[in-house]
Amino acid sequence: MTFTLPPLDFRSDTVTRPDDVMRAAMASAEVGDNVLDHDPTIAKLEERAAHVLGMAAALWVPSGTMANLVALSLHLRRGDRFLATRGAHVLANELGSAAWLAGGMPEPVEHDGGPGRPSPDGLLAAIGRPAPYFPLRTSLFCLENTHNAAGGAVIPPDEHAQLLSVAKEAGLTVHLDGARIWHAAVALEVPPAALTVGVDSVSACFSKGLGAPVGSVVAGSKEFVREARRMRQMLGGGVRQGGILAAACLVALDRVPELAESHENAQRLAEGLREHGWPANDPDTNIVLAEVPDSLAAQTWLDSLGIHAIAVSGRVRFVTHRDLSAADIEETLRRLKTGA
Secondary structure (H helix, E strand, O other): OOOOOOOEEOOOHHHOOOOHHHHHHHHOOOOOOOOOOOOHHHHHHHHHHHHHHOOOEEEEEOOHHHHHHHHHHHHOOOOOEEEEEOOOHHHHOOOOHHHHOOOOEEEEEOOEOEOOEOOHHHHHHHHOOOOOOOOOOEEEEEEEOOEOOOOOEOOOHHHHHHHHHHHHHOOOEEEEEEOOHHHHHHHHOOOHHHHOOOOOEEEEEOOOOOOOOOOEEEEEOHHHHHHHHHHHHHOOOOOOOOHHHHHHHHHHHHOHHHHHHHHHHHHHHHHHHHHOOOOEOOOOOOEEEEEOOOHHHHHHHHHHOOEEOEEEOOEEEEEOOOOOOHHHHHHHHHHHHHOO
16 A cells, blocks of 8 residues: 655645635626726726735736736837846746847846845946947846745845836836735835835736735836736737636735745744755745755655655755645655655
8 A cells, every 4th residue: 555645835836726715706706808898806906906016007917927028018129138137037937028029138137235136236237338329228127026036035125225226327117026025025024015116017926825826917107007908918918807816816915914924934944954954045935945965856855755846046946835834844844854
């Protein structure tokens, strides 16, 4: 008889599933044709999200990748150079759509100001000085808060303001990839709007640890959102009775404070990994990066224990979320210790 350990899934916080409360909200959602008119539940979500993010208006889109692509398509002129922190999602995880579809020339900026962010001097050096007409024209700076590849690192409001000041002084537009901005706000104990001050647009996702099955918003000025709606349609994001999905996002917004539990679980997991001999970051939020000699071999071994994580850049990434309890963290550490 073969005994199979129940799986513990740390691959991403996108693996969370809608619970009965969220499914009930989806089932009872008031809906309309969001392309012809405006689905009332989507409208309610957009208004609330805009308020929470401190922006004039917001637009629901099916995914964070589409949210970023909509923003970059509107901000960039074909051939423009844009800056983003090295390892940023718009550079590494969106299949080159920023270049292929939005027409931008990406340039990574180093993390010399801390995990996931450049220093003001580093950003200024990356922007460069005005030049004759023939070099690339730098017109956009993309921030990411939290920064996924940097282990869910947060950018505090004061550092955000310094970077925005440099970018704006140089005449750059600024887009904030806030897929996990809810995590940053909870970790810093500030409203999400405190992390968007001065940006021209921001994206935010409802499926990152909050249980929603799908959905993001991209927010900015009212004029920006009017144009974003047209771009969303061009990209195939004109979902009809999308209120069924937006209802889940509204429930997810109510659950943002609960993300603190995932952060506590990440801290405990990181401590346990270090006790096991795996150096791990001290997570700001819910992403733990463990240093191992061979990340692919470690991933295979973890899979054999029913612990599912992902090998990323020579490390193993564990992401905690609402579907993993404190007891699950202790069970994970038990399996690591015993190898069974």
